[in-house]
Amino acid sequence: MGFFVRDLHKQITEMYKQQSNQQKPMTIYRGQVVSSDEFDKLRKSKGGLISFNYFLSTSTNIDISKQFARSSPENKLNPVLFEIYIDPKISSVPFASIDSISVFEGENEILFSMHTIFRIVKVQDIQDEYLLVNLHLTDENDPALMKLTDHFRKEIGDGDSLE
Structure with a gap:
């Protein structure tokens, strides 16, 4: 498993180097469901930092991300839509558009390497959705x-475990 993780990180890094000159600041989205505890922590975390400890799949298409946020049949899980602002010029975090190699056409997918850290700027409830x-x-x-x-x-x- 470690070889796969290392290889994927290297591929994202290479794609980032190739794409970073072409990319402009943009807003991307991630929809997911979280436990009630995580939901409450997010509500109280404005101004804090959040790390996703896995490869983070996002989309430039808000509608696709909303579908992922609403995808759980379990009532115990809560829908969250992350709206993420990225500026390739000020970031050294590797991420890449993987449209050309993705199995899922039309998702406009942006993939981040593991342990990417974001600042929580604003948290708001959207009409009980x-x-x-x-x-x-x-x-x-x-x-x-x-x-x-x-x-x-x-x-x-x-140590840097991904290199």
Whole structure:
């Protein structure tokens, strides 16, 4: 499994290098369902940081993302729509448009590498349909992110497990 993760991270990084000069700032979306605990934490986290500890699939198409947010038959799960602002010029986080290699046509998919960190800018309920969470992709020079990174380096060491 580790080889797959490393290889996918490298592919995203290569695609990012190829695409970053062509990309402009944009807004992308991710719809998903979360537990009630996670839902409540998101509501209270404005201004904080959030990390997705997996490869993050997003779309430029809000309607597709809304479908994913509403896709759970379980009443215990809550729909969330993440609206994510990214600016390739200020970010060093690898992400890439994978339309040309995706199995799912028309999803306009953008894939982020693991452990991407975002700042929670705004959280709002949208007419009892879903929770809308506005995120901005963090820059490695973000003061809160630098403080958090320094803390983790002291706690667990300074290795890069994906390289």
